[in-house]
Amino acid sequence: MKMVQHILKKDIRGLRWEIVATVALTLATALLEWPSQHATLNHLGQFWSQPAIVLAWILLVLRVVQRDGLVGREHDWLTRPIRRWHVAVAKALFVVLFVLAPIAVRDAIVVAANGFPVLGNLPGMAWSLAVWIGVFLLPAAALAVVTRTIPQALMGVLGFVFLASVVSNEESLWQGVDWVPMGLAALVIGLFAGVVVWLQYRQRWTARARILLAVGAAAAAGVTMGLPWGAAFACQRLFATQAVDESELVIQMGELQLGSTAGWSVSSSTARLRFPVEVKGAPAGYRIRVLRVEAPAGPEGNVSLDERVPWFRQPEGGALSFVRVEMQKAQFLAGQESPARLKGRIFLAVLAPRAKQDFTFENTRQMVPGVGVCEASFDRIPVFYCRTPFRTPTETRVTLWAREPQQGSVMTVLSSLSSLSPLPFEFSLAPMRGVGASIERLDYSGELSAARGLAGGRITYETWAPVAFIEREFDVTGRKLGDYRVP
Amino acid sequence: MTAAIRTENLVKRYGRTPVLDGLCMDVPEGAIYALVGPNGAGKTTTIHTLLNLIAPAAGRSEVLGVDSRKLGAPDFARIGYVSENQKLPAWMRVSEFLAYLKPFYPTWDDALAVDLLRQFNLPADRKLKELSRGMRMKAALASALAFHPKVLVLDEPFSGLDALVRDDFIQGMLERAEETTIFISSHDLAEIESFASHIGYLEGGKLLFSDEMATLTARFREVEVTLETEAELPAPWPANWMTAERAGSVVRFVETAYEPEATEARVRAAFGAVRGVEVRPMALRAIFVALARQGRR
Numbered sequence: 001m002k003m004v005q006h007i008l009k010k011d012i013r014g015l016r017w018e019i020v021a022t023v024a025l026t027l028a029t030a031l032l033e034w035p036s037q038h039a040t041l042n043h044l045g046q047f048w049s050q051p052a053i054v055l056a057w058i059l060l061v062l063r064v065v066q067r068d069g070l071v072g073r074e075h076d077w078l079t080r081p082i083r084r085w086h087v088a089v090a091k092a093l094f095v096v097l098f099v100l101a102p103i104a105v106r107d108a109i110v111v112a113a114n115g116f117p118v119l120g121n122l123p124g125m126a127w128s129l130a131v132w133i134g135v136f137l138l139p140a141a142a143l144a145v146v147t148r149t150i151p152q153a154l155m156g157v158l159g160f161v162f163l164a165s166v167v168s169n170e171e172s173l174w175q176g177v178d179w180v181p182m183g184l185a186a187l188v189i190g191l192f193a194g195v196v197v198w199l200q201y202r203q204r205w206t207a208r209a210r211i212l213l214a215v216g217a218a219a220a221a222g223v224t225m226g227l228p229w230g231a232a233f234a235c236q237r238l239f240a241t242q243a244v245d246e247s248e249l250v251i252q253m254g255e256l257q258l259g260s261t262a263g264w265s266v267s268s269s270t271a272r273l274r275f276p277v278e279v280k281g282a283p284a285g286y287r288i289r290v291l292r293v294e295a296p297a298g299p300e301g302n303v304s305l306d307e308r309v310p311w312f313r314q315p316e317g318g319a320l321s322f323v324r325v326e327m328q329k330a331q332f333l334a335g336q337e338s339p340a341r342l343k344g345r346i347f348l349a350v351l352a353p354r355a356k357q358d359f360t361f362e363n364t365r366q367m368v369p370g371v372g373v374c375e376a377s378f379d380r381i382p383v384f385y386c387r388t389p390f391r392t393p394t395e396t397r398v399t400l401w402a403r404e405p406q407q408g409s410v411m412t413v414l415s416s417l418s419s420l421s422p423l424p425f426e427f428s429l430a431p432m433r434g435v436g437a438s439i440e441r442l443d444y445s446g447e448l449s450a451a452r453g454l455a456g457g458r459i460t461y462e463t464w465a466p467v468a469f470i471e472r473e474f475d476v477t478g479r480k481l482g483d484y485r486v487p
Numbered sequence: 488m489t490a491a492i493r494t495e496n497l498v499k500r501y502g503r504t505p506v507l508d509g510l511c512m513d514v515p516e517g518a519i520y521a522l523v524g525p526n527g528a529g530k531t532t533t534i535h536t537l538l539n540l541i542a543p544a545a546g547r548s549e550v551l552g553v554d555s556r557k558l559g560a561p562d563f564a565r566i567g568y569v570s571e572n573q574k575l576p577a578w579m580r581v582s583e584f585l586a587y588l589k590p591f592y593p594t595w596d597d598a599l600a601v602d603l604l605r606q607f608n609l610p611a612d613r614k615l616k617e618l619s620r621g622m623r624m625k626a627a628l629a630s631a632l633a634f635h636p637k638v639l640v641l642d643e644p645f646s647g648l649d650a651l652v653r654d655d656f657i658q659g660m661l662e663r664a665e666e667t668t669i670f671i672s673s674h675d676l677a678e679i680e681s682f683a684s685h686i687g688y689l690e691g692g693k694l695l696f697s698d699e700m701a702t703l704t705a706r707f708r709e710v711e712v713t714l715e716t717e718a719e720l721p722a723p724w725p726a727n728w729m730t731a732e733r734a735g736s737v738v739r740f741v742e743t744a745y746e747p748e749a750t751e752a753r754v755r756a757a758f759g760a761v762r763g764v765e766v767r768p769m770a771l772r773a774i775f776v777a778l779a780r781q782g783r784r
Contacts, residue, residue: 069574080563081560081563083560
């Protein structure tokens with residue numbers, strides 16, 4: 001241990017300015033998460049500062065590991081009576097002291113400053129640190145032990161970023177269960193990186209270690225891109241907390257709501273159709289989320305995005321989603337008078353009601369138990385915004401009730417749950433996870449202004465949490481095919 | 488005499504190119520052993536294999552009785568190493584560098600370290616990256632001598648150093664490493680000749696010979712034979728004679744197994760009647776030039 005301390009002190013002395021800069025930057029990012037920060041400013045700040053701070057951490061890891069480089073035969077320390085495992089432990093301690101500890105301190109400061117209990121958020125904090133280690137720090141250390149210089153290692157970092165961007169393009173297809181492939185990928189790359197670091201400090205087999213790291217990166221990408229949806233969903237089902245009677249669930253062709261055609265390109269040779277698939281029959285007070293619809297019998301189908309059917313327009317006790325289909329124009333014209341029939345498989349999340357809380361609306365920040373710290377902004381676009389540490393708030397509906405004489409409600413869906421992960425952590429670079437929604441005017445006809453109709457009114461928060469996950473086959477018929485064509 | 492360094496059939500290849508081809512070498516304890524040879528002969532690879540910086544494809548080597556593949560921290564506490572390509576922690580000051588190394592060596596001698604700094608005129612408060620190449624080599628040597636190593640391994644230590652620095656370096660090394668086995672690879676034959684006790688000649692990954700310096704210089708002679716008439720070179724040409732040259736009736740060659748009477752007898756037996764035979768001792772450099780030429784043939 002004495003030698004470990006000796007090596008650690010040497011690294012601290014040699015990298016003192018980098019340490020000061022990185023720790024200061026880390027702690028400074030706490031300011032961006034300060035409760036008084038305006039939400040927009042907060043987003044802007046995070047957009048720039050979080051990648052910068054991650055780069056600073058990665059650079060510090062690269063610098064400290066390459067101080068006693070392992071690649072090549074020219075490093076003086078390789079022929080000194082210095083045990084490699086002493087060096088490895090000293091480097092690990094350095095990272096704990098000057099990367100992980102400042103992150104933990106910053107997170108604790110941010111959590112406390114936003115009015116959340118630090119102790120109660122320790123699991124989220126621990127998961128967050130574990131993910132930092134697996135996704136950033138171990139891969140950075142692995143790159144550092146298989147490269148000679150910082151530019152070489154940074155090329156590797158760029159490679160990882162490119163791979164991650166390719167992989168994250170697939171993220172939207174996962175509809176809430178993305179935590180399964182992403183978690184697996186993080187686990188795979190973290191494990192491979194850990195083995196590479198261990199192997200290099202133990203044997204200095206650089207060529208093999210480089211191959212292993214590349215294999216690890218490819219395996220992580222492969223896991224993410226190649227994992228069948230069914231496997232991810234099966235994994236998600238392991239975390240069901242409640243048995244739900246599925247017998248009452250009905251799947252049918254819904255009423256036509258064509259609405260937006262965003263994302264559709266026009267082609268003269270193809271016809272585009274959009275079928276509403278409706279799920280009904282959830283227990284009273286429950287909500288259904290359509291995660292995915294597979295219609296393998298026809299051309300490729302995709303579930304429409306939730307924004308196409310706003311959450312508050314979803315039927316009570318059910319869900320509406322769209323399957324988009326492209327077919328040959330000639331084929332469509334020949335069959336457009338026939339009844340539409342859609343066969344496939346649907347994957348659902350069942351959300352059980354959790355709490356309904358009423359407050360007087362004061363247009364100030366408000367701690368809502370089970371939801372987070374929430375506030376409304378009535379600048380140009382009325383926005384409602386809630387934040388919680390380490391993961392986004394649970395599925396929440398917020399209703400603002402204007403006070404008399406302008407009675408009525410102004411409703412907003414705050415959060416359609418972005419992740420079904422059972423973990424107390426969702427991947428994000430910032431400790432606070434926020435979710436905002438623009439306020440939809442419903443029954444209230446007055447000016448949408450906090451000062452005028454809403455202040456002093458009531459605000460209701462209703463929350464739901466996912467409890468069960470259902471996979472069902474369906475075979476539904478609707479009107480004639482031509483009725484579903486997107487103009 | 489026991490061997491401080493030993494290799495047995497050491498083989499190392501880079502791709503399909505053999506760099507060490509069954510190298511067998513013994514370095515006696517207490518010797519100053521110079522490993523010489525042309526560029527690409529495998530000198531640095533030999534040293535890297537000895538110090539467990541690379542693994543051999545076959546064969547084995549040992550330093551101070553320990554298999555090179557198993558050399559660990561306690562063994563490196565008895566081995567000093569200085570190389571022309573050594574990457575020292577450039578950001579450290581000379582004094583910081585020595586202070587950093589001290590706790591790793593149970594035999595570290597503070598007084599000796601101070602003496603070495605003084606002897607080498609090393610500025611203690613200067614960063615290693617601010618030192619000239621010669622000064623950096625001296626700092627490396629000081630750090631390799633300050634713990635009284637049993638074996639000191641030097642890889643091309645003189646390359647790029649001016650004459651004055653070389654003298655300082657050699658003088659410091661010889662004065663401070665009296666009981667140390669020194670293993671040195673070098674191109675600088677003139678410098679080697681002045682202090683090496685043993686010499687090995689490596690070419691194409693093979694040790695062509697390994698001898699005590701005195702034996703080597705006694706064995707090699709340049710022989711000039713003046714014949715009575717111009718004549719063909721004798722066939723077969725004796726195996727111990729290298730690099731024959733003929734100019735008219737004068738034939739020159741290098742005798743590699745010189746014995747005063749026997750050599751003259753062999754000359755007369757090979758050429759018959761000769762007008763004169765002149766035998767001249769050879770400098771180490773001339774010996775290796777001859778060996779290198781012979782090797783190229």
